[in-house]
Amino acid sequence: MPDARQLPTIEIDQDKCISPMRxxxxxxxxxxxxxxxxxxxxxxxxxxxxxEDFTVIVHNRPACIACxxxxxxxxxxxxxxxxxxxxxxx
Amino acid sequence: xxxxxxMYGKDGDYWYFNPENYARRIYKWRKTATETTVAGENPxxxxxxxxxxxxxxxxxxxxxxxxxxDPERYAEQVKEEGKTFRGLAQVVTLxxxxxxxxxxxxxTAMTCACRRxxxxxxxxENFTCMGMGPGMYKWERWPQIYHGGVQFLTPDEAKDYLVxxxxxxxxxxxxxxxxPYTGGICNCEMPLCGQLRARLEHNVPYVVKxxxxxxxxxxxxxxxxxxxxxxxxxxxxxxxxxxxxxVVDAFKCFGCGNCRYPCHVDAITxxxxxxxxxxxxxx
Numbered sequence: 131m132p133d134a135r136q137l138p139t140i141e142i143d144q145d146k147c148i149s150p151m152r153x154x155x156x157x158x159x160x161x162x163x164x165x166x167x168x169x170x171x172x173x174x175x176x177x178x179x180x181x182e183d184f185t186v187i188v189h190n191r192p193a194c195i196a197c198x199x200x201x202x203x204x205x206x207x208x209x210x211x212x213x214x215x216x217x218x219x220x
Numbered sequence: 221x222x223x224x225x226x227m228y229g230k231d232g233d234y235w236y237f238n239p240e241n242y243a244r245r246i247y248k249w250r251k252t253a254t255e256t257t258v259a260g261e262n263p264x265x266x267x268x269x270x271x272x273x274x275x276x277x278x279x280x281x282x283x284x285x286x287x288x289x290d291p292e293r294y295a296e297q298v299k300e301e302g303k304t305f306r307g308l309a310q311v312v313t314l315x316x317x318x319x320x321x322x323x324x325x326x327x328t329a330m331t332c333a334c335r336r337x338x339x340x341x342x343x344x345e346n347f348t349c350m351g352m353g354p355g356m357y358k359w360e361r362w363p364q365i366y367h368g369g370v371q372f373l374t375p376d377e378a379k380d381y382l383v384x385x386x387x388x389x390x391x392x393x394x395x396x397x398x399x400p401y402t403g404g405i406c407n408c409e410m411p412l413c414g415q416l417r418a419r420l421e422h423n424v425p426y427v428v429k430x431x432x433x434x435x436x437x438x439x440x441x442x443x444x445x446x447x448x449x450x451x452x453x454x455x456x457x458x459x460x461x462x463x464x465x466x467v468v469d470a471f472k473c474f475g476c477g478n479c480r481y482p483c484h485v486d487a488i489t490x491x492x493x494x495x496x497x498x499x500x501x502x503x
Contacts, residue, residue: 154340163411167337193411193421 138196138213140164140188146208151184156200156209162193165200165209221494222432222503224308228400234432236312241400242324242353308396309406309415311431313477313490317392317405318379324352324402327378330359331368338412343368348385350378350405355397382407389451391416391476393428410453420454429503431475433490439465447482470499 142165150157156165166189186209196213228235235241312320321327331346346368355362359370373381382392382405390407393415397403408416418427435456444464449457456472457479459465480488494500 151340157338157340163338163417167340190417190421 136214137191138194138211140191140194141210141212142186142188143208143210144185146206147186148206149182149184150186151182153205155203155205156186159199159203161197161199162190162195164188164190164194166190222429224310224400224429234316235308235400236310236316236320236394236402237323238400239323241396241402243401308400308429309393309427310429311474311476312392312394312405313431313433313475314382314386314392315477316432317382317394320352320394320402320405321375321378321382325375326354326356327352327373327375328356328359328370329373329378329381330356330366330370330404332407333366334408334414335412336368337414347371348388348390348407350381350407351403352405353401353403355403386478386481389478389481391453391474391478408453416453428474430473430493431477432493433475433477434470434473434493434496434499435468435475435477435479436489436491437466437468438487438489439463439467441485441487442466443485443487445484447484448479448488451478451482453478470496471502473499 150167154167157167165186167184167186194211196211198211200209201207201211222229222234224235225233228238228241230238230240328351329347330349330351331343332341332349335341335346335348336343351370356370356372359366385407386392388407390409393406393408394402395404395406406413406415410416410420415427442465444459444466446459446466448466449459453476454472454474456469456474458467458469460467475490475493477490480486480490493502
C-alpha cells in the first residue's frame with residue numbers, strides 16, 4: 131500500500147449523521163468503499179443493537195480519491211473531505 | 221499440496237468434500253469456545269476462532285472492534301489482525317459449490333454481512349450468502365452482523381440459487397466458522413467483500429485461499445470477444461491486443477471459474493493447480 135503519499139482528511143460529524151442504516155447514500159456513492167457502517171457489539175453474540183446504533187466510520191482511507199461525491203450527496207452535510215496537496219501544488 | 225486438504229481432507233479429496241467437516245459435533249464444540257471467549261474475564265486475551273468471525277475476514281473484524289484507531293497505520297494494523305485470524309476460506313468453482321450442497325443439511329440463503337456494512341443494502345435485496353449446517357436453526361441468536369433472516373432451500377433449489385449468483389458474477393468461497401467446521405458459502409465480489417479486500421488489497425495471507433484450479437484459455441478457440449474480462453475480480457485476465465486473444469495470469473488467478481460463464485465458444489477450461497509446477501504452491 132502507498133503509505134508515503136499524503137492521505138485525504140475525512141471527517142464525519144456523528145451528531146449530524148442520522149440513521150445511516152436507512153440513509154446510506156454516502157456508502158453507495160463511494161467508489162472505493164472508504165466509508166463503512168459500524169456499531170459497537172456488532173459481532174458479539176447475545177448483544178442486540180438496533181438500526182439506530184449504526185454509525186458511519188472512515189474505514190479505508192488509502193482508497194479515498196477525494197472525489198467528494200459523499201460530501202455532495204449527504205443530505206445533512208455531515209461529511210467533510212480535505213486534500214491539502216492540491217492546494218500546495220497549485 | 222493444499223495444506224487444509226492435508227489437515228482436514230479425507231481419502232485425498234478436498235477438505236470441503238469431507239462430510240466430517242459439516243458435522244454438528246464440531247459445531248457444538250465451537251459454541252462452547254465462543255461463549256467462553258465473549259463472556260471471558262480478560263477481553264484482551266488472544267481471541268479464539270469465534271470472536272474473529274470467520275466469514276468477515278480479518279480486515280472487517282478489525283474495524284468492527286474499532287481497533288483501527290490510527291488511519292496512518294491502517295495497512296500494518298490489518299496485517300497484525302490477520303496474524304491472529306484462524307479462519308479458513310477457499311475459493312471454489314460453481315461445480316464444487318454445487319457438490320457441497322449435496323453433502324450438507326440444512327441449506328439456507330442468508331443476508332450478506334459485508335454488503336450490509338459497505339453499502340447499507342436492505343435485507344430483502346441482500347440474500348447473497350449461503351449458510352449450511354445446524355447453526356441455521358438459531359439465526360435469531362446470531363450476532364447482529366448476520367441478522368436479516370434465513371430462507372431454507374432444498375439441495376436442488378440451492379444449486380439453482382448458486383447458478384443465479386454465479387450469473388451475477390460473484391465468486392463462491394467455502395467458509396469455515398472455526399476450522400474445519402464448514403458453515404457456509406460466501407458469494408463475494410471486489411470491492412464490497414471484506415475478506416477479498418484483506419487478501420487482495422492488504423495481502424493478509426490465508427484469509428481467503430486460492431482455489432484448486434487455474435483458468436486456462438485455448439488461444440485457438442478464443443474469438444477475442446472480451447466478455448470474460450469484466451468477470452474477473454482478481455485482475456488475472458489480460459488482452460493481447462495484437463492477436464485479440466485473452467490470456468490468464470496464472471499467478472493472479474484464484475480459480476473461481478467465473479470467466480467461463482459468458483464464454484460462447486468454451487475456450488476456458490479449469491486446470492488443476494497441482495498440475496502447474498510454478499503455481500502449485502501458491503494458495
